Amino acid sequence: MTPPRAAAIFAALASGAISACTNGGGLGTPAGGGGGSPSPLPSAAIGVGIPSGKIGVENDPVWGTVGGYTQNKTSQVLAFTPGVTITITNLSKTTPHTLNVIEKTHGPPAHFPSNPSLPFSPRGNGILGPGYGSGALNAGQSVKVKLTKPGIYLIGCAFHYAGLNMRDVIQVEAGATPGPTASPGPGGYLERRPDPIGPRADLVDQRGRRFTLPALRGEPVVLTFVSAHCTDACPLINAQFSDAAQRLRRDGIAARLLTVTLDPKRDSPAVMRELAQRFGADPRYWLLASGTAPNVHAVMHRFGVISEEARPGESERHTTFVYLLDAQGRLAQTMLASTAMSDAIVDALHKKREVANR
Numbered sequence: 001m002t003p004p005r006a007a008a009i010f011a012a013l014a015s016g017a018i019s020a021c022t023n024g025g026g027l028g029t030p031a032g033g034g035g036g037s038p039s040p041l042p043s044a045a046i047g048v049g050i051p052s053g054k055i056g057v058e059n060d061p062v063w064g065t066v067g068g069y070t071q072n073k074t075s076q077v078l079a080f081t082p083g084v085t086i087t088i089t090n091l092s093k094t095t096p097h098t099l100n101v102i103e104k105t106h107g108p109p110a111h112f113p114s115n116p117s118l119p120f121s122p123r124g125n126g127i128l129g130p131g132y133g134s135g136a137l138n139a140g141q142s143v144k145v146k147l148t149k150p151g152i153y154l155i156g157c158a159f160h161y162a163g164l165n166m167r168d169v170i171q172v173e174a175g176a177t178p179g180p181t182a183s184p185g186p187g188g189y190l191e192r193r194p195d196p197i198g199p200r201a202d203l204v205d206q207r208g209r210r211f212t213l214p215a216l217r218g219e220p221v222v223l224t225f226v227s228a229h230c231t232d233a234c235p236l237i238n239a240q241f242s243d244a245a246q247r248l249r250r251d252g253i254a255a256r257l258l259t260v261t262l263d264p265k266r267d268s269p270a271v272m273r274e275l276a277q278r279f280g281a282d283p284r285y286w287l288l289a290s291g292t293a294p295n296v297h298a299v300m301h302r303f304g305v306i307s308e309e310a311r312p313g314e315s316e317r318h319t320t321f322v323y324l325l326d327a328q329g330r331l332a333q334t335m336l337a338s339t340a341m342s343d344a345i346v347d348a349l350h351k352k353r354e355v356a357n358r
Helices: 003-008 233-251 269-278 292-301 341-357
Strands: 045-048 059-061 064-067 079-082 087-090 101-104 142-144 151-156 169-172 220-228 256-261 286-289 320-323 331-336
Touching: 101 169, 220 233, 233 256, 233 286, 233 341, 256 269, 256 292, 269 286, 320 341, 331 341
Parallel strands: 045 087, 079 169, 220 256, 256 286
Antiparallel strands: 059 064, 064 169, 087 142, 101 151, 151 169, 220 320, 320 331
């Protein structure tokens, strides 16, 4: 049963009948049904969020492991009847997400590709189908989409498909019913995810010292990825990190900033050292790191970082996120790069210190 608060979150406009949420049996079809006893009709909406808190992970008996998308409090296989207009709502208070259609499929199990190309910009003219993309939805933001094309679609989040396994199944078919809710209560995991601060890959900072991300545990870490050769967003990120590092030192905040290259083939430790000197990076507060390509790419993969080589005459494309890890190495917050990022970093670390001192 959807509580009043959750119903308010998922409030949406519907142009037709919608399916019922069941408590078991996987994704139903007109011939087979969804199994279990139907609960009250959900709103015509899809919620999007990191698979924790309100949204969990489900080992669906038909489709396999899904997570990060829901019609209720926790993750579930999604299904709607054709002709419905739904809203896709980012339930997070801090983290951007997308809903992208990866491909159309014919039935279970769901074979999700390992590294699909998922755009961050809107695609599909507001109609769900192959190639559809909601575009980046910031915290609390919504977008409407019409379900006019029947079919079964594999979906994922462009930001968190690789790093957090945000992927699911939508069925648009007359008489379709969604699968079971992921977990009872407020949501959570059926399987523990690997430690988000990993992997234990060596990086090299501007002093030439080797370290691993787990070695930074003990104080919060603010992590981002840049290319030393980038002339677009990266200089903005570097300037904001430089300002934030100076403010951490001034305010006596025990935390570390970490910038890792996106391009280890060109950005050697020597290149990152030059970048650190250019911005006056004090290694007590701000590390700029490179490493072998396999090690750097392993760290990028862990956080779902995407980087594409530039075509002739174009700027390189990559994600521009900043990740706040708590003192235990757990992902606590994700921010978008902006001209106010230094304020956001310092404010977040101040709050962390206040909570720790209570």
